[in-house]
């Protein structure tokens with residue numbers, strides 16, 4: 001190997017090995033929390049949102065009124081505020097011990113996103129024409145069969161574009177958990193400012209988000225394509 | 233004995249009375265056409281007969297059995313309604329096919345789901361499904377759709393979609409077929425392919441009630457024509473009588489408007 005180019009490259013190499021890799025490693029720890037918060041939020045808020053949408057469409061007026069009010073409050077206030085209220089609120093109001101930070105963040109995210117999802121579900125369900133339900137009815141399908149065999153897939157097809165928007169927003173919203181000091185990727189990058197005066201790890205976190213969102217975009221594009229065989 | 237008797241059916245939407253006491257009888261194998269201007273209550277009548285709408289007054293008797301009585305002390309459960317609904321095949325103006333299923337799947341979906349309630353379903357599942365599929369194939373072929381089995385509704389013309397919808401209703405082997413303006417959503421040049429299918433059912437003595445604006449078709453296919461006007465049956469009789477020699481002024485007006 002020619003010696004000169006090698007020696008010229010050496011400082012970069014040592015920087016790469018001694019600084020870049022360890023910092024990447026640290027950020028990955030934070031990123032793991034980000035992904036965990038993201039996945040668990042989805043896992044719980046997707047079904048909870050469906051329940052909430054049924055509630056808001058309920059024929060029993062007090063139920064739909066109550067559910068719609070809750071959805072209005074959650075959608076009408078900043079998620080950051082909700083995080084703070086859920087983390088500190090129970091302690092201040094009822095003298096309860098503080099929840100674990102991650103758990104508090106998860107609860108806030110699940111409630112917030114379930115409310116957003118519920119509105120998307122409701123829009124999707126209400127956009128299916130009455131004729132589809134009636135066709136199910138005259139063909140002797142039960143209400144449950146009509147929902148699962150006829151309506152559901154059409155709803156899914158319609159809500160995929162707005163859902164993918166919301167889910168990609170969730171990826172970036174997880175960074176708000178930092179306000180109650182959840183050790184997610186932004187928080188882990190910020191430490192390097194205090195510890196070593198390095199600002200670039202914070203910028204570097206952008207790459208993690210970009211890759212994550214890029215993968216999701218591809219995934220949703222694939223699902224959309226999969227469902228393009230029918231039009232409703 | 234009449235297969236279907238509709239007695240004094242009344243239907244209100246809010247404060248407006250849309251059906252003001254409809255009486256009609258349909259004999260087995262009879263084809264009855266209902267004509268009348270838009271808003272006269274034709275669709276509402278079919279919907280009341282097929283339980284898509286609950287009438288506010290009157291009775292419906294099928295094969296001598298009262299299947300609906302507005303004054304009955306207790307309401308029908310949804311399971312009872314479902315069972316009665318299956319006596320009727322309903323064809324909608326705008327088809328209402330299920331877009332995510334192929335033509336063939338649209339036809340077999342309901343029969344397969346309903347077959348699950350049969351006591352012998354578990355033992356004979358394969359045989360039952362094979363029969364259902366065979367029936368579906370025959371129906372689709374008879375409607376001229378032999379090469380459209382695997383097409384989704386969005387890949388079919390309006391006329392083809394409506395023919396699939398007719399097969400889908402027939403697959404449940406209903407006692408009476410109800411058609412609500414089956415060709416109104418179609419381009420004039422393709423109404424015939426649908427009318428031909430309905431005509432072939434008439435030739436096989438399927439009992440049918442057809443709401444239509446196709447006077448020539450009503451003339452040709454029906455045993456009896458009913459003219460509805462403002463929620464009542466204003467005139468009825470043999471097609472020649474009603475369509476050629478209208479008695480009331482309203483029917484004369486209506487007929488001259490459609491012929492134009």
Ligand SMILES: Nc1ncnc2c1ncn2[C@@H]1O[C@H](COP(=O)(O)OP(=O)(O)O)[C@@H](O)[C@H]1O
Pocket residue numbers: 245250268269270271272273274275276277
């Ligand atoms: N679901 C409904 N709610 C309120 N009014 C209705 C409803 N369905 C039909 N109507 C009214 O009932 C009348 C008869 O309608 P319809 O049976 O559809 O007439 P047709 O089929 O003869 O055109 C119309 O005035 C229509 O506006």
Ligand SMILES: [Mg+2]
Pocket residue numbers: 274275276413
């Ligand atoms: Mg109508």
